[in-house]
Amino acid sequence: MTLSAASVLAESAERRPGHPALVFGSERITYADLWRATRRYAAVLRDHGVGPGDRIALLLPNTPHFPMVYYGVLALGAVVVPVHGLLRADEIVHVLRDSEAKALVCAGPMLTEGAKAAEVTGTALLTVLAEDGADGADGPPRLDVLAERGEPLDHLVPRAPDDLALVLYTSGTTGRPKGAMITHLNLVMNVHTTMRSPFDLTPDDVLLGCLPLFHTFGQTCGMSACFLAGGTLVLMSRFDGPGALDLMVTEGCTVFMGVPTMYLALLDAAAGDPRRPALDRAFSGGSALPVKILEDFQEVYGCPIYEGYGLTETSPVVAYNQKAWPRRPGTVGRTIWGVEAEIAAADREDRVELLPYGEVGEIVVRGHNVMAGYLNRPEATAAVLVDGWFRTGDLGTKDADGYLTLVDRKKDMVLRGGYNVYPREVEDVLMRHPAIAQVAVIGVPDDKYGEEVCAVVRTRPGSEPGPELAADIVSWSRERVAAHKYPRLVEFVTDFPLGPSGKVLKRELTARYSGGS
Incomplete structure (x- = not known):
């Protein structure tokens, strides 16, 4: 049996050769042209020694070069290792060394950090969007220039379903980032399944591609699912609220996928721009979406938001609110086809002990989406793959209808005076305060209670912002949540530290505000 994730693009190029696959600025790239360019990139990589099983790192922004290199690597039977675009050289060195990357394909604007890392690790370097070195004479070989005069690869290299397609590095919230090994079967099944439900993508859909393609949400749910459907992906090189609103209106976008911070930015943009795109539906993931934001967005933009849940290690989608069942705001819906999710006792590390409906515990997952393991990390793999289940590290509940509700990350839970406080629950309440645009609830050290709740x-x-508003927020929340849950401390920020998927980095906030507690 053979399977190649590159067929996601290849088959749509056969079905819809003249249909626009990508829009990027003034460029309109059809499926036929995108697949031809992809095969040319693959041929150049092959000529530089890339073959089946080789790991190729991609340090690329949201431009058409990303899918061309991504599917070109997969077409050769090699393994894609996406690199977060904001990493510094030392951090890139870790990814290159840990993945044993044979080559790094780096965009010109990212060469300052990428070239340093490649030199330190001795990794072969190829570039796109660079100014010099068209054929390697004055610098690293330029993949895009060489591809223009090359002959396309004539066939996909066959792979087994359990061969690796991707190594996706986690955000590294606990120590060094780990590489989640995603097989061709993992990837193809997640793309095929989610394209149909929850995303319901069709050849007529136009999706705003504002999520970073180096991240699994933008890469798998956005790019690959859209290409499999034969729709059109409108790429943004970098997200901003006013720009996204303008692009969706101009290009007639019907679908939006984003993380909660993007929904906040679009609400801010709508306050200064009366135009509205013809959105049919929107999908939220990456982190919990406060119900207040969901309600406001639906009122302002006139389309439903379907909230879901996934992880890097689950290829990524686990569950979503889906058209087949009623949407339930505040939940992440039901599991996608072929995937199971249950609630297990969070304090049983060595085994999975399932809990009844309604009880809070750790979400565990099994199905076609669960990774093969962490690269070079047998102990870390054994800690999360237990009794045939993947332990997510997320706390949640499941009701009798199969809907999952995220409570919080295990590590984000605040233990105040012996009582568990789940930050998301408090955040959902605080988002209804008239002065609050965005909030993150954390625990900071406290001599009396162990931890104190801080908003x-x-x-x-x-x-x-100031002491008067802080006091008002404390008294307002005291009337709306239990005595052990409401924040006694309030800190103000102009911006939140964000991870690659747009998640608020609570560990940085905790470190920032723990010193004086």
Whole structure:
């Protein structure tokens, strides 16, 4: 049996050769042209010694070069190792060494860090979007220039379903980032399954590609699912609210996928721009979406938001609100086809002990989406793959209808005076305060209670941060949540530290505000 994830693009190029696959600025690239360019990139990589099983790192922004290199690597039977675009050289060195990358394909604007890392590790370097070195005479070989005059690869290299397609590095919230090994079967099944439900993508859909393609949400749910459907992906090189709103209106986008911070930015943009895109549906993932933001977005933009849940290690989608069942705001819906999710006792590390409906515990997952393991990390793999289940590290509940509700990350839970406080629950309440635009609840050390609940707040325009507003937030929340849950401390920020998928980095906030507690 053979299977190649490159067929996602190859088959749509056969079915819809003249249909626009990509829009990037003034460029309109058809499926036939995208697949031809991809095969030319593959041929150049092959001529530089890349073959089946080789790991090729990609340090690329959101441009058409990303899918061309991505599917070109897969077409050769090699393994794609996407690199977060904001990493520094030392961090890139870790990815290159840990993955044993044979080559790094780096965009010109990212060469300052990428070239340093490649030199330190002795990794072969190829570039796109670079100014010099068209054929290697004055610098690294330019993959894009060489591909223009090359002959396309004439066939996909066959792979087994359990061969690796991707190594996706986690965000490294606990120590060095780990490489999740995603097989061709993992990837193809997640793309095929989610294209149909929850995303319901069709050849007529136009999706705004504003999520970073180096991240699994933008890469698998956005790019690959859209290409499999034969739709059109409108790429943004970098997300901003006003720009995204303008692009969706101009290009007639019907589908939006984003993380909660993007929904906040689009709400801010809508306050200054009366135009509205013809969106049919929107999908949220990456982190929990406060119900208040969901309600506001649906009112302002006139389309439903379907919230879901996934992880790097699950290829990525686990569950989503889906058209086949009623949407339930505040939940992440039901599992996708072929995937199971249950709730297990969070304090049983060595085994999976399933809990009844309604009880809070750790979400565990099994199905076609679960990774093969962490690269070079047998102990870390054994810690999360237990009794045939993947332990997510997320706390949640499941009701009798199969809907999952995220409570919080195990490590984000605040233990105040012996009582568990789940930050997301408090955040959902605080988001209804009229002065709060965005909030993150964290625990900071406290001599009396062990940890104290602290709300880190970005205020709405017209609200003045300071002691008076902080006192108001404390008293307001005291009336709406239990005595052990409401924040006694309030800190104000203008911006939140964000990870690659747009998640608020609570560990940085905790470190920032723990010193004086």
